[in-house]
Amino acid sequence: MSTRPGFEGYRRPDGRVGVRNHVLIVPTVVCSAVVTERIAAAVPNGVALPHLAGCGQLGPDMQMTHDTLAAYCRHPNVGAVLVVALGCEQVVAQMLAESARQAGKPSAIVSIQGEGGTPKAIAKGQAIAADLARGLERDTREWFGAEELILSLKCGGSDYTSGLAANPALGRVADRLNALGGATVLGEIAEIMGAEHLLAARATQPEVAGRLLRVIQRVESEAQALGLDIRGTQPSPGNIRGGLTTIEEKSLGATHKAGEESPLTDVVPYAARIARRGLTVMDTPGLDVESVTGMVGGGAQVVVFTTGLGTPTGNPIAPVIKITGNARTAQTMADNTDLDVSGILSHTETIDASADRLFAEILAVCSGKLTSAERLGHREFAIHRRNPTI
Amino acid sequence: MSAVIVITPRDNVATALEPLTTGRTIDAGGVAVTVRESIASGHKIALQRIPAGGAVVKYGSPIGTAIIDIEAGAHVHTHNVASGRGRGDLPARGAP
Numbered sequence: 001m002s003t004r005p006g007f008e009g010y011r012r013p014d015g016r017v018g019v020r021n022h023v024l025i026v027p028t029v030v031c032s033a034v035v036t037e038r039i040a041a042a043v044p045n046g047v048a049l050p051h052l053a054g055c056g057q058l059g060p061d062m063q064m065t066h067d068t069l070a071a072y073c074r075h076p077n078v079g080a081v082l083v084v085a086l087g088c089e090q091v092v093a094q095m096l097a098e099s100a101r102q103a104g105k106p107s108a109i110v111s112i113q114g115e116g117g118t119p120k121a122i123a124k125g126q127a128i129a130a131d132l133a134r135g136l137e138r139d140t141r142e143w144f145g146a147e148e149l150i151l152s153l154k155c156g157g158s159d160y161t162s163g164l165a166a167n168p169a170l171g172r173v174a175d176r177l178n179a180l181g182g183a184t185v186l187g188e189i190a191e192i193m194g195a196e197h198l199l200a201a202r203a204t205q206p207e208v209a210g211r212l213l214r215v216i217q218r219v220e221s222e223a224q225a226l227g228l229d230i231r232g233t234q235p236s237p238g239n240i241r242g243g244l245t246t247i248e249e250k251s252l253g254a255t256h257k258a259g260e261e262s263p264l265t266d267v268v269p270y271a272a273r274i275a276r277r278g279l280t281v282m283d284t285p286g287l288d289v290e291s292v293t294g295m296v297g298g299g300a301q302v303v304v305f306t307t308g309l310g311t312p313t314g315n316p317i318a319p320v321i322k323i324t325g326n327a328r329t330a331q332t333m334a335d336n337t338d339l340d341v342s343g344i345l346s347h348t349e350t351i352d353a354s355a356d357r358l359f360a361e362i363l364a365v366c367s368g369k370l371t372s373a374e375r376l377g378h379r380e381f382a383i384h385r386r387n388p389t390i
Numbered sequence: 391m392s393a394v395i396v397i398t399p400r401d402n403v404a405t406a407l408e409p410l411t412t413g414r415t416i417d418a419g420g421v422a423v424t425v426r427e428s429i430a431s432g433h434k435i436a437l438q439r440i441p442a443g444g445a446v447v448k449y450g451s452p453i454g455t456a457i458i459d460i461e462a463g464a465h466v467h468t469h470n471v472a473s474g475r476g477r478g479d480l481p482a483r484g485a486p
Contacts, residue, residue, distance in 0.1 A: 160405050160432035163449070164395060193475050194453070223476040230476025231468075243405065243432035245446075245466065246473035249453035345395075345407060 007366035008141035013104025017148040018076035019301045019366040022047045023132045025082045029054030029089035036084045039125035047316045054091040061387040068271040068383045070099040071297035077317040080106045080132035087113030147181035152300035153257045156288040159242030159308030163253020165325025165344035166306035172355035175259035183277045186258045187284030187291040189219045194248025195255040203264040211267040271297030288313050289382040314378025319371045398450035403434040426463035434466040
């Protein structure tokens with residue numbers, strides 16, 4: 001045991017480190033989603049990945065669905081994978097199972113049409129998943145330095161406290177983790193709009209800054225192509241009630257969670273592998289669940305989610321830690337809150353002291369402590385779609 | 391604890407940390423400002439007059455443009471500030 005900051009995790013055959021050891025039950029298509037949920041409910045550490053896609057998709061939209069599911073099959077928080085196919089869909093079960101195998105994970109496939117219907121597919125799937133779960137019982141946690149972590153930085157249900165307390169506290173943690181050699185990922189391109197100059201100035205290469213600005217320009221032009229004011233959704237009605245006036249104001253507050261010093265080292269597509277240390281920006285929408293789904297797909301093992309108004313969002317495979325700087329929310333949404341940093345605004349705690357507590361909480365959660373979202377069974381999952389269903 | 395927080399010295403608005411009542415004079419980072427209208431906690435108050443077309447500055451960066459003259463002590467929000475970003479409802483920049 002070292003005095004360096006670290007956690008007890010799972011070493012994976014591909015060299016990555018997990019903080020959970022799930023048996024992942026993946027439906028190739030919406031048609032097999034219910035069967036995956038029935039299988040997962042019967043298996044210790046089993047989690048299903050129900051989604052609404054997998055067929056009726058073309059081109060890049062289909063590719064994004066496939067790539068996101070494959071990324072979850074390879075994810076270090078997953079110990080073993082069972083793919084549940086219908087049998088006639090576009091997403092190919094064998095390719096998902098192969099993604100898991102390439103990462104060194106045991107995997108198997110059950111087909112609903114192949115087994116002859118729902119009850120038989122559930123029975124077969126439960127038997128296979130139980131075997132996979134027994135295989136994982138032998139795995140033990142071992143110590144790793146914090147530099148093995150990819151931390152997803154998220155905010156949602158923001159109010160004026162987010163930019164003043166919770167996001168600056170998370171930003172200090174992000175800077176510390178990156179300085180240790182770890183990695184952080186920031187999504188939600190629309191919520192960088194108005195603060196992009198601050199991130200672009202931290203880019204390690206002009207080319208990285210250029211990619212950031214191009215992604216933001218694309219999202220802004222999408223709102224313009226619709227002929228609509230982005231204020232219809234950004235800031236959200238709740239944000240506006242909470243005192244946030246424009247997307248620029250929201251973005252400047254939101255971007256605090258990415259720290260003040262960490263270098264911007266990469267800009268990646270939705271759910272694409274986060275391969276560089278330091279800060280990566282991922283091209284995700286602002287919708288909380290689609291954003292978290294993408295950042296975890298990119299390899300983040302843990303999410304810190306700051307909130308002003310309170311929100312329940314979790315993830316099927318990654319722990320999501322909720323922190324708030326709003327003293328009232330810490331009380332009214334106590335069941336959904338892991339850490340209260342409202343002392344920053346009442347001047348009873350410094351931002352650095354809040355950051356110390358948050359870093360310690362992240363390491364405890366990575367070593368197995370359950371978050372409120374995990375205790376409450378929040379496993380929201382939604383794959384971003386680029387095009388309408390055909 | 392101060393009634394408002396001014397985040398950077400460049401800002402021309404402050405954020406209320408408690409409900410502000412009309413007529414009250416508050417200390418905003420060393421500047422005395424008389425509250426012109428009731429302002430909810432979390433909402434913004436102008437620290438100086440911001441003329442129509444002027445930038446509203448918070449976190450040291452512009453967060454939007456005043457669409458009418460905003461007097462010192464006034465509530466600063468969607469009724470008197472417009473965003474310059476993602477405005478597909480406006481004619482394209484540079485268009486006639």
